[in-house]
Amino acid sequence: MPRTLLEALAQKLQACHVHGDAEEPPVATLWTDPRGEWKPLIPLLRQKLPELLCLGDYDPEQQQGPALWLRCLVDGSLPPAEAAAGKLPVIYLPGISRQELRAGEGCPWTLEPLIELMFRGSLWLQRNGRDWTLPAFLGSSDALGLDLSGDQATKAALSRALAEVASVQLEQLRGKRLEAEDFNAYLVPDSIRDLLQWMADPPAFQQRCSQEQWAVLSSTWKKELKFDPTKDGEISAAERLAKGQGGWDKVWQRFAENPTAFPGIPELLRRVEPEQMGLAVGGQDLSRWPSHNAACEDQVLAGLQALTGKSHAMACRCVRDLENQHRERRSWIWAQLGLSPMAKLLEPLGLLAQRADQPLVGTTPEEFIAPYTTDGWEADLSAWQAVAMASTAEEDVVRRAVADLLRPWLDDTASRFQKAVASSGLPAPADQGAISAAPGEVLFFADGLRYDVARQLQKSLEVMGITGSLTTRWAGLPTVTATAKPAITPLISDIQGQALPEDFAPTFRSGKPTSAAELRKALTAQGYTVLGDDDLNIPSGPEARGWLEIGDLDHRGHQLQNDLPRQIQPEIERLAFRIQKLLEAGWRSVKVVTDHGWLFCPDGLPTAELPKHLTSSKWARCAAIKGDSQVPVPTAAWSWNPSEQFATPSGAACFNTGGNYSYAHGGISLQECLTPVLVVSGGVSNAPTAAISEISWKGLRCNLEVSGGSAGMTADLRREAAGGPSVATTAKPIDDGGARLLVEDDELEGAVVVAVLLSPDGRVIAQRRTVVGGDNA
Structure with a gap:
């Protein structure tokens, strides 16, 4: 997470580089700033973004130049700065709005080289398509989400103090309404802050100061700290800062409150070794060095x-x-x-x-x-x-x-x-009872969700205010998806196992395979709604039961092996966010289940030998035995037919199948067999009853008919998705079971949009796709 406004700004600009697999990557990010209000941050930001370029007078040392020069850098006609090599350029355009670039023939000729970059690059804009202003960035939930007063005095104070505010820890700005006096406080003369800024970069600080300011500061430091910057210099200041004597301890404490605001001080302290000051004797505090x-x-x-x-x-x-x-x-x-x-x-x-x-x-x-x-x-x-x-x-x-x-x-x-x-022995799936969803509940199948990962998921959900209970259940044996996934569905009474197949999969009693597609069909036949990963997934009513398959841990583990750990926490966050959205959509609870766990040990688990001619199939941690072959490793009963045995290596070993496994499953261990069952709630308690029953168009005017309770609700039209930007002139309240919405932009005729119903608190509770001016999509 970003710690300062400056870090958040750099992250947001870099996030514009993301593109889909089927899309050409952008060649640059364009950053329009009509009022030039971000300009004071450019020198600081360039330290974090060496790829940052700026429109202006030609000054290549400052990465600044006219539009044609910028275009040559983007197209590779000119070499980039060494630190920016291989990075996607970010082009800052002070005094330029997105409308000017989009004006076509009306665009100033000096900007024409940049017009094409709008189509080959990315524009850094708000979700509503507007330029990012400074107040918008601080206040938007898509950025910093701070509570910022909207009056002009506050905006003016923020602009004046921007360079100082940029390095302030965001936690110091949260939890209160920010007004003009909060930002003015950063402009009040502060001799300790100024001393630290001078120590961090003496030439730059003195260049910013007038002669009068420098004289006042020097006098203050002499009086309060017995320090003469001209006579003593920054090395002496570093020694005194580390010792913390004679008033310098409060200077250190100020540095400690926000060390990122004074980036040059660590290097300054490195220039003075503690041994030179006689501090290497036992008992001395060396933590400041x-x-x-x-x-x-x-x-x-x-x-x-x-x-x-x-x-x-x-x-x-x-x-x-x-x-x-x-x-x-x-x-x-x-x-x-x-x-x-x-x-x-x-x-x-x-x-x-x-x-x-x-x-x-x-x-x-x-x-x-x-x-x-x-x-x-x-x-x-x-x-x-x-x-x-x-x-x-x-x-x-x-x-x-x-x-x-x-x-x-x-x-x-x-x-x-x-x-x-x-x-x-371990209990068979039938002995433990079928897993099922209660009315209003989603069975949330998270592939390969091991117990320790489930504990982290529970922790992440609790931070969101979503609480519940975590219990355990034994996986089917062998602990592979083909055997274990059917065992955590409501369908186990319809599933059987006969002879152990090479893929370890049981079948339905009808003879159909227990493939993912057939499992979903059978769940639908039992009244479950099979949910999509990216859909809004509003329950059809209070008695609805859902089934959702999600999660990439198992796939990633097999694919990445040693490199899996870096993917686990992002996957936990993705699962937590999806659960939150289900509860917000109106499901009463979510029951998270999984098929099996796994073993992970970097640089490889132990190896066990099992001759290939004794098996009909051999995986990392289990093998199907060929005929009546006698295998030199332990065997265990298949959960779907205990008379059928499979081979499993001893301990945490993997069969030698030609690979070095850091990640594997299929065998018998606590990590593979003991699976979590996490039941959580905490979202909206009642499923919404309102729905969009009919949509009709007359030209660019959309008529919605709404069924169910609609008190306090509003309707809107959104571009591309329910959470996308509005294309209606304004959202309209539901009146007498319906609403009329107008699309003002005639260029949208024929475009697919999403009609949405919004609760009084702005939550999407129903949606339906439609075509502007035409038939429903």
Whole structure:
């Protein structure tokens, strides 16, 4: 998440580069600014966006020039700046509006070289197609979402203080209504802030100051801090800042409040080694020295590199010791500035070392549930989190460290669990009862949602105010989709297994396959509404039951192997957002289920040998046995027909099928077999009763007829999707069971739009596609 206005602005501009698979990538992003109100930020923004170009007088050192020069840079006729090589240009156009570029022949000739870029590039605009103004960016929910007063005094104060506000932590701006005095406060003379700004870049600061201002500041610093900038210089200031004596501690505290606002100070402090000041003796506080922090980072890296060859117990102890030694550094300023990545990595690594040093034991499968769901799952969670956090430079070291800590624990836990399963067995799907949806509930099938990932999903939903209960259920064996997915549907009484097929899939009693398409057909026959991933999915009534298949974890795991961890958190956020939208659409609750879990260990799980001639099919963690062959590995009963056996490797091993598996499933382990069932609610409690019953057109005037309760509702026409921009002259309230809407732009005749009903709080509760001026779509 962006921490400052400046970071948010850079992210939004870079987000314009996104394009669909079937689309040509944009050649540039055009940033129109009719009033030039963003101009004070351009020098600061260029530090984060070296690809930023500016329309203006020719000044190549400042990445500025006329339209023709900009066009040559975009088309490659001129080479870009070294720092901008390979990056998509962002072209800032101060004093230019989007209408001027769209004016065709009416466009000023000086801008004509840029007209074509409107079609080959992206325009950075609001959702309603307007230019991003400064107040809009601060106040819009599509940007910063701050509570900004709309009066002219506030806008003027914001404009005056923009350069200062740009580096303020956004958390300091949230939770209150921002008015003129809030922004004026940033312009009040502040000698400590000015001192830090001078230290960060003395020449630039003095150039901004008038002689009078510099004289006042110098006098103030001499009086309050016994510091003469002309005589003492910035190196002396760095020494005093780090020591924090004689009033300098309040300077440090000010720096600590917002270190990103003074980007040159860490480098200034690096120019003074603590040893030069006699601070390297025991007991001295070295936390203010970036060089000391960097040395500590090297110690952690060396400690992780030294794990190779150690026993598992010793490796766990070494990592716990590193965590105890370096955890304090996560509270230092350098961690906020991204200069302590190894200290941050030790948080999940330390938890992994703690959990992986505690074996899970039990004599029956049920005895493993409590220790794993209490805290054992944190070993799996912290393993992928650590890999996801690692930078490219340290990725190999972190992967090896995670493997050293995790692999023995995975193998030991799986071996113990397999002995319990061999002794007591696992309940078959029918023994656990069918999974079904209650009226008003969606069965939300999230492919490969392992228990630890479900815990993170539950946590993300709670932040949204969506709460519920998390329980567990045993997956079908083998833990592959073909066997396990039918087992978590309401259809299990209609499914059977005979001879174990090569793909491990049971069939319907009718003889039809249990493919995804056939499962959906059978669910529809039972009264379920099969929902689409991207649709609004409003329930048809209070008794409606839904089925939605979503999630990409399993596919990504097989595809990415070592690189899966970085995709897990974005997938969790996608699932949480989809659940939120279902509840907002009117479903009472969502029951999240999955087919199986998986094992993950970076750089590969152990390997088991199973001769190919003994199997009719062999996957990473299970194999179908050929005929009456005797296999040299354990076997287990197929959940759909216990008389049929399949082969499974011991422990956490994978069969040697020619690949090195970091991600795999299909076998018998807690991670694969113990699946989550998460039932959540917290959205709108009652399904909407209003619906668009009929649409008719007379020219560009649309007549809507609405059925059901419509008190306080309004109707609108949206472009492309229910959440798209309005194309009606204005939204209209529902009056006497209908509404009349006018499309003013005659160029839209024949275009597909979406008629929507809006609740009093602006929520879309019904939608229907239609063609402007014609038949319904």
